[in-house]
Amino acid sequence: MVCRMVQGFFDHYESEGFFDEMFDGDGKVRPHYQRILERFTEMDAQTFERKRALAEKAYLNQGITFTIYSGDEGTERIMPFDLVPRIIPAEEWRHLERGLEQRLRALNLFLHDVYHGQRIIREGIIPLEIIQTAKHFRPELVGVDVPHDIYIHVCGTDLIRGADGRYLVLEDNGRCPSGVSYLLENRQAMKRVFPHLFSRYPVRPVDKYPQELLSALRYVAPHGNPDPTVVVLTPGIYNSAYFEHSFLARSMGIEIVTNQDLIVKDDVVYMRTTKGLEKVDVIYRRVDDDFLDPTVFRKDSMLGVPGIVNAYRKGNVNLANALGTGVADDKVTYYYVPAMIRFYLGEEPILPNVDTFLSAVDSDRKYILENLENLVIKAANESGGYGMMIGPKATREEIEKFRAAIIADPRGYIAQPVINLSRSPCYCDGAFEGRHIDLRPYILMGEKTTIIPGGLTRVAMRKGSLVVNSSQGGGTKDTWVLDEGGQPC
Amino acid sequence: MLSRVADSCFWLSRYLERAETNSRILDVNIQIALDFEENNDAKARQQWMPILASAGEQELFHQIHGQVTSEAIMDFVTFEKTNSNSILSSMTLARENARTVREQISSEMWEQLNRLYLYLQSPAARTAFRESPIGFFRLLVDNLHSFQGITDATMTHGEGWQFIQAGKYIERADSTSRVLDFKYHLLLPSGEQVGGNVDITQWMAVLRSCSAMEAYFKISHGHVTSWQVAEFLILHDTFPRSIRFCVDALDQALHCISGVDRSHFSNEAERLSGALRSNLAFTTVDSIFRFGLHQYLDQTQERLNEISNALAETYFRWT
Structure with a gap:
């Protein structure tokens, strides 16, 4: 089946007019990819296939899988992993770091403001209705102080590059962003499969993430407790991200708990241990607000801990991320982030947004409805690639369905022009072909802001697809940030 | 934990x-x-x-x-x-x-x-x-x-490891008793005598299934009898699949978990395991056969079950 030589793989490689990470517009390899290209060209097809199988097997044996439910049995799949790394030169990364740090600083100030004085509303930067109608705004949290005024401790900001290669912010994930375990495991897999590549590239390591996360979590303990008990709260082993929850708990050396391990007594959270009840100070929770406490939010939640919100409001326990951060990653709020940066920081945004139209604004809505077939429409509160329509690829019925939905609920939708995401070569059925990618860096906020070099590069594995989410058939790549001054040798 | x-x-x-x-x-x-x-x-x-x-x-x-x-x-x-x-x-x-x-x-x-x-x-x-x-x-x-x-x-030999040991040895004690009991249910073909060829082959199979053949022959001088095999698999003090060895190891794991001296008990699981442990230490194969091998094994399984329940009650159920 696959028996020709790999150098043939790139012979017919075409950028097809998209911004390609590896080749420039003239089809010449970009300097930071030179060594990679050589290495891949040296290899024969059998070797490449063997390495691919090796990586795949490592993921399967470690149980780095997510579960797909179909028929009577859930089957475990590994997330497709592509062996061509995505490489970011040092200078490019420095620019991204500055932009991400700035953005998270503004978002945290916004969250504090929105749950306290609401100066940004009073001064007319964001309309009151936008906040009041945000699905994830939590009136229960107004006036509640959180340690060090940090709301988003872990942020996953999705970046894309358009046709000109400029980085744009696509969305901020300030609730429970997932995927960091793939970033860490991808690096392990690459080291196992291509050990020699790392001696030729000054790649910045990523493996300090769990320790950085733990120190951020410890920093935000209630009452400045210097030796807090920190735990990871998971919905349980049937959650598709359970591997990640367990991976993080293991790498931080802390307990992973489910709701059944926790109990609230007199507004203090305890866990059930073999020695009796033990007080818990900080919870890195991977359970959404809605399911966290059946006495406050959804009554039907089977994953919640009754009484935990009161314990939180009393300041006896801290949650990361804070409750109510969803108001900041609402896609309508997203529109206002550049304005927030100017308002709170008096700075110009370093990383621009994608142009966005709000269907809640009359003039924008008119434009949106007239141009549905050319725009990307997104529901304001969905994530994971759900609730969106890519106009040029949509059927007549889909377009009409979204038209009706927008008219019925203007606040619920935004529109953006179609961005042709940059592409990177991916191995597909025996040859390399361009596939669209994005980048999700992970930003931690504790005593200082830490950004793990790179992030998770997600790949839309289906030919021509612009949707990178794993639930929609996406895969991943290892992401290399090169060290300052270091050159591939 | x-x-x-x-x-x-x-x-x-x-x-x-x-x-x-x-x-x-x-x-x-x-x-x-x-x-x-x-x-x-x-x-x-x-x-x-x-x-x-x-x-x-x-x-x-x-x-x-x-x-x-x-x-x-x-x-x-x-x-x-x-x-x-x-x-x-x-x-x-x-x-x-x-x-x-x-x-x-x-x-x-x-x-x-x-x-x-x-x-x-x-x-x-x-x-x-x-x-x-x-x-x-x-x-x-x-x-x-x-x-x-x-x-x-x-793995760190801490509390979690001790629970793994407890699980392993309680199950293994149960397993050895079942293998022995399995031979009890295995009827001899008609015309075959107790102590005859088929009987001996079956007892040897029991030993082999417990990885005990070599260890057994070191002390039995080549004889295979029901009494000796039963004695070996129930009462031997250092063979790692004998019931006595397993119960002793179980008892030790329980005391490591609680941190209490082995001559005392601090909960029901320890009391029951201590009682079974001393029974195994002080009984003889003669009295087991007088009582009835099957009955004895049955009773042992029952007692292991009680220990398992008491362990769960002590450590796993906080409200």
Whole structure:
């Protein structure tokens, strides 16, 4: 089946007019990819296939899988992993770091403001209705102080590059962003499969993430407790991200708990241990607000801990991320982030947004409805690639369905022009072909802001697809940030 | 340590030991079958049905397979998903438990367990099983032994490890008693004498299924009698699969968990294990046979069960 030589793989490689990470517009390899290209060209097809199988097997044996439910049995799949790394030169990364740090600083100030004085509303930067109608705004949290005024401790900001290669912010994930375990495991897999590549590239390591996360979590303990008990709260082993929850708990050396391990007594959270009840100070929770406490939010939640919100409001326990951060990653709020940066920081945004139209604004809505077939429409509160329509690829019925939905609920939708995401070569059925990618860096906020070099590069594995989410058939790549001054040798 | 985690460590270990027991029993039964070649249906029924320990299991077997054949029973005990005691079911449950405590056990432990589970699910396992059942069960036992070696070498010998030990030894004590009892149910063909060739071969098979043959012959000077084998497998103080050894190790694990001196007890589980331990230390094989071997083993299983319940009550159920 696959028996020709790999150098043939790139012979017919075409950028097809998209911004390609590896080749420039003239089809010449970009300097930071030179060594990679050589290495891949040296290899024969059998070797490449063997390495691919090796990586795949490592993921399967470690149980780095997510579960797909179909028929009577859930089957475990590994997330497709592509062996061509995505490489970011040092200078490019420095620019991204500055932009991400700035953005998270503004978002945290916004969250504090929105749950306290609401100066940004009073001064007319964001309309009151936008906040009041945000699905994830939590009136229960107004006036509640959180340690060090940090709301988003872990942020996953999705970046894309358009046709000109400029980085744009696509969305901020300030609730429970997932995927960091793939970033860490991808690096392990690459080291196992291509050990020699790392001696030729000054790649910045990523493996300090769990320790950085733990120190951020410890920093935000209630009452400045210097030796807090920190735990990871998971919905349980049937959650598709359970591997990640367990991976993080293991790498931080802390307990992973489910709701059944926790109990609230007199507004203090305890866990059930073999020695009796033990007080818990900080919870890195991977359970959404809605399911966290059946006495406050959804009554039907089977994953919640009754009484935990009161314990939180009393300041006896801290949650990361804070409750109510969803108001900041609402896609309508997203529109206002550049304005927030100017308002709170008096700075110009370093990383621009994608142009966005709000269907809640009359003039924008008119434009949106007239141009549905050319725009990307997104529901304001969905994530994971759900609730969106890519106009040029949509059927007549889909377009009409979204038209009706927008008219019925203007606040619920935004529109953006179609961005042709940059592409990177991916191995597909025996040859390399361009596939669209994005980048999700992970930003931690504790005593200082830490950004793990790179992030998770997600790949839309289906030919021509612009949707990178794993639930929609996406895969991943290892992401290399090169060290300052270091050159591939 | 979280109660739920302790519970999972305990059970993951029990399920693995259970899978090992089933592999051993099947292995040994195949070997006995090979020794007596004139096989027919009645013989097969006589030899293979006792493997199905409970009436419920036998009923389920008949629902799935019309005829009792050695292949059908082996398949039922090895791969049948609806049989909650099958090797595959035990491995699945062990893995589910391990999944919930992945951050407590070492990656090496998880990978070994997961690899074995994935193998059992694969067509390769079916092929190996068909080609050489003995080879297949040996492979399973070897891999389960590797898991124990990996556990001892890579996991902190703290509380979680002690719960794993407790699970392992309580299940193993139970398993040895069942293997012995299995021989009790295995009828001798008509005309065969107690102490005759067939009887001896069966007792040797029992020893082999407990990996006890070599250790046994070192002290028995070549004689194989029911009394000596029973004495060895119940009362030997240093053979690691004897009931006495296992109960002693269980008792030790319980005291390591509580931190209480072994001459005292601080909870019901310790009281019960201490009582069983001293019974095993001070009884003789004569009195066991006077009491009735089957009755004694039955009672021992009952007592192990009580210890397991008391352990759960003590450590796993906080409100």
